[in-house]
Amino acid sequence: xxxxTWTYIMxxxxxxxxxxxxxxxxxxxxxxxxxxxxGVPPLAxxxxxxxxxxxxxxxxxxxxxxxxxxxxxxxxxxxxTGGYVLLALLLAPYLRKFGKFTVPDxxxxxxxxxxxxxxxxxxxxxxxxxxxxxxxxxxxxxxxRFLEVDVNTGVIIGMIIVFFYASLGGMKGxxxxxxxxxxxxxxxxxxxxxxxxxxxxxxPLPQLGFGARIAEGPDxxxxxxxxxxxxxxxxxxxxxxxxxxxxxxxxxxAITTCLMVGTAGLPHVIIRFYTVPTVRxxxxxxxxxxxxxxxxxxxxxxxxxxARYNMIxxxxxxxxxxxPSWFKNWERTGLIAWYDKNGDGVIxxxxxxxxxxxxxxxxxxxxxxxxxxxxxxxxxxxELFVDNDIMVLANPEIANLPAWVIALVAAGGLAAALSTxxxxxxxxxxxxxxxxxxxxxxxxxxxxSRLTVGRIMIGLAVLVAGYFGINPPGFVAQVVALxxxxxxxxxxxxxxxxVFWKRATREGAITGxxxxxxxxxxxxxxxxxxxxxxxxxxxAPEGVGIIGMFLNFAITIGVSLATPPPPEAVQELVEHVxxxxxxxxxxxx
Amino acid sequence: xxxxxxxxxxxxxxxLFLLAIWAVVSYGCSMVWADxxxxxxxxxxxxxxxxxxxxxIYIFVLxxxxxxxxxxxxxxxxxxxx
Numbered sequence: 001x002x003x004x005t006w007t008y009i010m011x012x013x014x015x016x017x018x019x020x021x022x023x024x025x026x027x028x029x030x031x032x033x034x035x036x037x038x039g040v041p042p043l044a045x046x047x048x049x050x051x052x053x054x055x056x057x058x059x060x061x062x063x064x065x066x067x068x069x070x071x072x073x074x075x076x077x078x079x080x081t082g083g084y085v086l087l088a089l090l091l092a093p094y095l096r097k098f099g100k101f102t103v104p105d106x107x108x109x110x111x112x113x114x115x116x117x118x119x120x121x122x123x124x125x126x127x128x129x130x131x132x133x134x135x136x137x138x139x140x141x142x143x144x145r146f147l148e149v150d151v152n153t154g155v156i157i158g159m160i161i162v163f164f165y166a167s168l169g170g171m172k173g174x175x176x177x178x179x180x181x182x183x184x185x186x187x188x189x190x191x192x193x194x195x196x197x198x199x200x201x202x203x204p205l206p207q208l209g210f211g212a213r214i215a216e217g218p219d220x221x222x223x224x225x226x227x228x229x230x231x232x233x234x235x236x237x238x239x240x241x242x243x244x245x246x247x248x249x250x251x252x253x254a255i256t257t258c259l260m261v262g263t264a265g266l267p268h269v270i271i272r273f274y275t276v277p278t279v280r281x282x283x284x285x286x287x288x289x290x291x292x293x294x295x296x297x298x299x300x301x302x303x304x305x306x307a308r309y310n311m312i313x314x315x316x317x318x319x320x321x322x323x324p325s326w327f328k329n330w331e332r333t334g335l336i337a338w339y340d341k342n343g344d345g346v347i348x349x350x351x352x353x354x355x356x357x358x359x360x361x362x363x364x365x366x367x368x369x370x371x372x373x374x375x376x377x378x379x380x381x382x383e384l385f386v387d388n389d390i391m392v393l394a395n396p397e398i399a400n401l402p403a404w405v406i407a408l409v410a411a412g413g414l415a416a417a418l419s420t421x422x423x424x425x426x427x428x429x430x431x432x433x434x435x436x437x438x439x440x441x442x443x444x445x446x447x448x449s450r451l452t453v454g455r456i457m458i459g460l461a462v463l464v465a466g467y468f469g470i471n472p473p474g475f476v477a478q479v480v481a482l483x484x485x486x487x488x489x490x491x492x493x494x495x496x497x498x499v500f501w502k503r504a505t506r507e508g509a510i511t512g513x514x515x516x517x518x519x520x521x522x523x524x525x526x527x528x529x530x531x532x533x534x535x536x537x538x539x540a541p542e543g544v545g546i547i548g549m550f551l552n553f554a555i556t557i558g559v560s561l562a563t564p565p566p567p568e569a570v571q572e573l574v575e576h577v578x579x580x581x582x583x584x585x586x587x588x589x
Numbered sequence: 590x591x592x593x594x595x596x597x598x599x600x601x602x603x604x605l606f607l608l609a610i611w612a613v614v615s616y617g618c619s620m621v622w623a624d625x626x627x628x629x630x631x632x633x634x635x636x637x638x639x640x641x642x643x644x645x646i647y648i649f650v651l652x653x654x655x656x657x658x659x660x661x662x663x664x665x666x667x668x669x670x671x
Contacts, residue, residue: 074641211633223633241638243623301642
């Protein structure tokens with residue numbers, strides 16, 4: 001069977017599975033709709049959280065990014081896992097004990113203020129919307145690469161699927177589809193990872209193969225990482241494993257911290273801990289979640305390093321006529337381009353850009369059969385343009401795996417994008433239907449009308465996300481990474497202080513949130529889009545969230561001390577969330 | 590009331606201890622000291638690189654497991670479990 005047939009079977013089969021699960025878990029009350037009834041077992045919540053967390057970026061792009069970054073790729077690996085330690089120790093158990101529906105719920109009740117609730121819900125919508133646009137785009141891109149349909153058609157198909165299962169089953173439907181999506185995406189990631197590790201080192205576990213000796217070929221018997229260091233150094237790059245220093249180290253510290261704290265402050269992750277029955281279950285499911293995430297996150301750096309080695313060994317110095325077939329397949333999709341600078345018909349790969357900007361193909365072929373680009377050549381000897389995403393997408397072909405594996409990777413990429421999108425859409429919908437409509441505008445709304453408004457809001461959120469997926473604002477890709485800075489500088493400080501410091505007041509929290517997210521947003525906009533010089537000797541905009549976070553902490557503490565202490569009832573609420581007993585009752589309100 | 594305060598104090602001590610390990614592993618071993626640690630080989634891995642791309646993640650998982658187990662004991666000891 002052809003790759004295309006297999007892809008239709010895999011993608012169609014996985015979609016049918018998600019829809020079936022959604023139908024089986026449809027809900028009739030708001031508790032089911034917002035927190036899956038509060039009865040999700042810890043293991044299932046761990047699986048769902050892992051799928052919720054790992055987006056199209058984790059699945060498709062991360063290994064490729066690491067393979068080009070080398071050592072400093074650890075920024076993403078640690079940033080996107082280390083945050084779970086903060087989440088498990090500082091937030092999850094207490095938010096579960098508090099036990100309502102959303103993050104603004106906690107902020108509004110703890111800071112006894114409708115204004116705080118509204119500021120929080122605006123922050124939640126803002127963070128989630130920037131993030132979800134990238135996911136819908138990811139769905140479209142996977143469709144277009146594997147099924148040769150238009151990107152926009154792909155986005156629309158994704159919208160219909162997500163709308164169906166999110167509006168029918170709410171959090172309950174999302175939870176159980178995410179469990180299935182985790183299984184699809186982890187198998188899809190591991191099968192090629194194991195195959196490429198076996199091929200290069202003879203050891204099936206990529207986490208170990210990565211540190212083993214190469215089995216055959218010109219580098220046989222040498223430790224894989226030593227061989228890779230030597231090869232990239234020859235081509236003019238810094239050694240792959242060389243540690244960062246100077247400003248690169250400062251930015252690594254800042255960005256890693258920002259990603260960690262942002263992870264702990266992202267509303268779509270936090271709300272997953274409302275769905276379990278007890279405080280103990282919240283702690284346990286945080287462990288399961290990171291365990292399941294770690295399976296992919298420890299394999300990804302191995303995949304990145306193997307793919308880099310494989311690419312250089314099989315392409316650099318080869319004549320175009322003799323390159324492996326995957327090279328030409330992916331050249332057809334535009335993820336690879338070759339600009340024969342010296343006209344010798346041999347592919348040269350080296351440090352630096354090959355061409356200026358992303359390749360624009362002229363539609364003609366050159367003397368060796370390569371697709372010609374209209375871009376100007378960049379300085380330097382490098383002739384090869386490679387998109388980061390190729391490291392995961394082309395892996396099955398590089399490792400000579402059968403067609404069904406390639407199809408599985410397509411289904412895995414879609415699972416990763418859809419599972420994250422659905423979690424984000426629920427946050428947006430609940431911020432409006434629960435926090436704004438029910439808690440602020442119409443507190444006497446009936447259960448039925450709240451549920452209807454919730455479903456309508458999912459529909460609207462899907463439309464907005466789809467619109468951004470089809471017409472991506474030029475900066476979407478950058479903005480997704482920046483959502484972490486916004487989450488780090490808004491939610492994390494005031495939730496932590498809300499639990500650990502009884503004296504924190506509503507005035508403190510409101511000014512802290514507004515100043516923290518405001519500073520982060522302004523800095524990002526000025527550096528990224530208005531050409532401002534970065535402060536502090538070149539602090540990357542991706543890392544500025546850490547300054548916003550400290551500002552938020554400082555202002556919340558300062559203003560709290562200058563304002564009257566919170567009322568007795570709020571101090572009792574804080575005492576109450578610190579003790580696990582009684583969590584089962586807390587959710588019924 | 591005193592049990593509750595003692596429980597909360599024990600909880601905070603556990604948390605700070607585990608967060609200290611978290612900070613040493615991520616900022617120390619994986620970033621600031623990574624260059625010196627890279628001189629040591631851990632199997633085929635330079636040690637600093639291993640921490641940054643493998644070891645830190647394993648340790649994060651273990652820290653959350655340790656927190657779960659310790660808190661389970663504390664919950665029972667102070668009689669605040671569910």
